[in-house]
Amino acid sequence: MQNVSVIYDGKSQRMADQMVRTEAQLIAQRKLQEQDCDCKDGMFPRSASTNRRKFLFAAGSAAGIASSTAAFGQKAPPGAVGYDVPTDPTKVQGRPIGEDGGYGSRSQFETEVRERFPTANAYTSWSFTPLQNMVGNITASGLHFERDHNGIPTINPSQHMLFVHGMVEAPKKFTMADLKRFPSVTRRHFIECSGNGLTEWNKPTLKTVQGTHGLLSTSEWTGVPFAAIAREVGLQEGGTWVLAEGSDAAVMTRSIPLEKMLKDALLVYGQNGEAIRPEQGYPLRLLLPGYEGNTNIKWLRRLEVSDKPFMTREETSKYTDLMANGKARQFTLDMEAKSVITFPSGDMKLPGPGFYNITGLAWSGRGRVQAVDVSTDAGMTWYPARIESVAEPMCTVRFGFPWIWDGKPAVLQSRCTDETGYIQPTLQQLIAIRGDNGPFGSIYHLNAIQSWGVAGDGSVTNVHA
Amino acid sequence: MSMHDIAIAAACLCLAAIPLAPKAHAQAQTHYGFGAPASPRDLASFFAIPANGSGLPPGSGTAAEGAKVYADNCSACHGDHLEGNPAKGIGGDKLIGGRGTLATATPVKTVESYWPYATTLFDYVKRAMPFSSPGSLSDDQVYSVVAYILSQAKIVKPTEVMNAISLPKVEMPNRNGFEPDPRPELELYH
Numbered sequence: 059m060q061n062v063s064v065i066y067d068g069k070s071q072r073m074a075d076q077m078v079r080t081e082a083q084l085i086a087q088r089k090l091q092e093q094d095c096d097c098k099d100g101m102f103p104r105s106a107s108t109n110r111r112k113f114l115f116a117a118g119s120a121a122g123i124a125s126s127t128a129a130f131g132q133k134a135p136p137g138a139v140g141y142d143v144p145t146d147p148t149k150v151q152g153r154p155i156g157e158d159g160g161y162g163s164r165s166q167f168e169t170e171v172r173e174r175f176p177t178a179n180a181y182t183s184w185s186f187t188p189l190q191n192m193v194g195n196i197t198a199s200g201l202h203f204e205r206d207h208n209g210i211p212t213i214n215p216s217q218h219m220l221f222v223h224g225m226v227e228a229p230k231k232f233t234m235a236d237l238k239r240f241p242s243v244t245r246r247h248f249i250e251c252s253g254n255g256l257t258e259w260n261k262p263t264l265k266t267v268q269g270t271h272g273l274l275s276t277s278e279w280t281g282v283p284f285a286a287i288a289r290e291v292g293l294q295e296g297g298t299w300v301l302a303e304g305s306d307a308a309v310m311t312r313s314i315p316l317e318k319m320l321k322d323a324l325l326v327y328g329q330n331g332e333a334i335r336p337e338q339g340y341p342l343r344l345l346l347p348g349y350e351g352n353t354n355i356k357w358l359r360r361l362e363v364s365d366k367p368f369m370t371r372e373e374t375s376k377y378t379d380l381m382a383n384g385k386a387r388q389f390t391l392d393m394e395a396k397s398v399i400t401f402p403s404g405d406m407k408l409p410g411p412g413f414y415n416i417t418g419l420a421w422s423g424r425g426r427v428q429a430v431d432v433s434t435d436a437g438m439t440w441y442p443a444r445i446e447s448v449a450e451p452m453c454t455v456r457f458g459f460p461w462i463w464d465g466k467p468a469v470l471q472s473r474c475t476d477e478t479g480y481i482q483p484t485l486q487q488l489i490a491i492r493g494d495n496g497p498f499g500s501i502y503h504l505n506a507i508q509s510w511g512v513a514g515d516g517s518v519t520n521v522h523a
Numbered sequence: 524m525s526m527h528d529i530a531i532a533a534a535c536l537c538l539a540a541i542p543l544a545p546k547a548h549a550q551a552q553t554h555y556g557f558g559a560p561a562s563p564r565d566l567a568s569f570f571a572i573p574a575n576g577s578g579l580p581p582g583s584g585t586a587a588e589g590a591k592v593y594a595d596n597c598s599a600c601h602g603d604h605l606e607g608n609p610a611k612g613i614g615g616d617k618l619i620g621g622r623g624t625l626a627t628a629t630p631v632k633t634v635e636s637y638w639p640y641a642t643t644l645f646d647y648v649k650r651a652m653p654f655s656s657p658g659s660l661s662d663d664q665v666y667s668v669v670a671y672i673l674s675q676a677k678i679v680k681p682t683e684v685m686n687a688i689s690l691p692k693v694e695m696p697n698r699n700g701f702e703p704d705p706r707p708e709l710e711l712y713h
């Protein structure tokens with residue numbers, strides 16, 4: 059393991075280095091904020107703030123609401139509205155219904171946000187879901203990770219059309235209203251960017267699970283199966299690929315195997331019970347369960363059936379894996395089985411020995427999660443974790459594992475097995491497979507087992523074990 | 524009516540009802556008729572150009588013309604010598620160089636060293652560049668700037684004319700550098 063290392067091209071290396079600096083700044087800012095709270099009356103009352111320090115791992119919890127009377131002096135976090143906090147909420151009237159204009163916001167005490175990867179240009183960039191703060195299995199729509207290649211477009215749904223053409227009997231165009239007339243399906247699926255973890259091949263690089271795994275999110279999606287649209291236009295003999303094109307400034311394009319399109323592709327307009335978010339492709343997105351994130355074309359405006367892939371920039375220059383022999387692997391579309399412990403995870407601190415409920419997420423692009431195992435001794439012994447949500451195809455599950463920490467250094471790991479029998483590999487296994495011999499430049503599709511080191515003082519760090 | 528008769532009557536009712544059932548429940552519906560025909564005019568502005576060049580528009584350009592297009596529209600972000608510009612707020616990729624580095628410890632992926640098809644370059648520049656005003660170049664300008672990049676990369680001669688016929692014939696250095704992914708890796712199964 060020590061002498062095998064992954065080769066990053068210059069651009070990837072620069073970006074990774076910059077991300078390390080940015081993450082360090084963000085963590086420092088967060089710590090400063092926590093200290094600030096002692097003197098700045100209001101946002102986090104003194105007593106609760108001390109509390110917070112003690113239970114660092116519960117950052118963002120509601121611990122602080124109770125015991126102070128104060129104006130909400132600081133700007134509310136994104137997605138929240140700041141209100142004055144009464145000493146005793148049972149002694150004053152609350153807010154009247156409707157004051158929010160009819161659309162709710164999150165609590166002013168919930169501060170977690172997406173963090174942007176510091177690419178030089180913010181129009182082609184990505185942001186990470188704060189997995190360390192997420193509960194349950196579904197990602198809040200406003201915290202779903204993002205990847206845009208030239209900004210987020212503003213699209214009026216009444217002007218938006220989907221064109222379906224190429225090797226079809228009758229090319230057609232559909233308005234959003236047309237699409238919503240078809241019988242719909244609603245399914246829960248994860249989307250993961252194949253670049254998730256790209257900084258982590260050679261050494262533990264980013265500190266938090268947001269940085270190492272935050273290009274993963276799960277939503278309940280609602281839309282029309284592509285198969286229904288295919289019947290509508292009629293497929294000609296010989297079609298094997300479908301070009302999907304977005305209506306953004308990158309006019310994003312990917313070629314998708316027709317077989318996949320017919321099997322389970324959805325044209326989705328709904329996310330978690332409401333219209334899909336602009337960052338996620340409003341008003342229409344291609345949803346390819348289990349496929350690498352980039353293929354799930356957002357702001358979908360066109361599907362062209364063809365007898366060959368189009369060899370677009372995103373499937374040649376990018377999203378290909380350069381191997382040691384100088385050849386690159388192309389069309390790596392499935393996201394392999396993977397899992398990660400989100401609590402405890404990097405940059406948290408356990409207050410002392412005792413009981414902890416280890417929890418995390420597991421997923422596979424090839425079907426259901428069959429089992430999740432947890433190890434507290436760097437993979438020497440494994441115990442089955444409890445799966446806390448129903449395992450669905452190409453969807454995350456939340457898992458849990460009761461652990462009594464004895465106060466000694468430990469290495470926490472989780473391992474996913476999916477219904478095909480595939481077992482999530484160690485990093486050594488993965489590098490052995492992909493690296494052949496010598497150097498390699500395959501930075502996408504890192505699905506190795508993640509290790510979190512717990513030190514004697516309770517601090518948790520990203521380690522390679 | 525005996526039980527037998529009732530059963531028969533019920534069966535008849537069912538039979539009679541069958542032709543109506545699909546209308547009432549639309550269960551067997553495979554065709555809804557939603558949407559409108561897309562006319563050639565509707566589709567005229569769309570393009571996606573595969574390796575064989577089908578869909579390449581009329582027009583042409585040379586490196587000499589392309590040098591000017593590049594200087595006016597690209598160099599601010601990709602550098603005067605196509606070397607890229609990693610500066611904050613810009614981040615334009617390096618476009619040439621890196622040939623022969625792919626199997627080394629410091630691979631440099633560029634249009635010259637990595638891209639398998641020249642048609643992809645045309646497609647991408649026409650659709651997505653210049654980054655700050657995508658789709659603003661004429662087809663002649665795109666052919667020209669593509670000719671310029673390819674000639675700076677020493678893939679085509681400075682005098683070669685790029686058009687719908689010549690572009691798909693350009694032999695990119697890494698033309699055979701890609702293979703379909705052989706995953707899944709069987710050793711990771713039980």
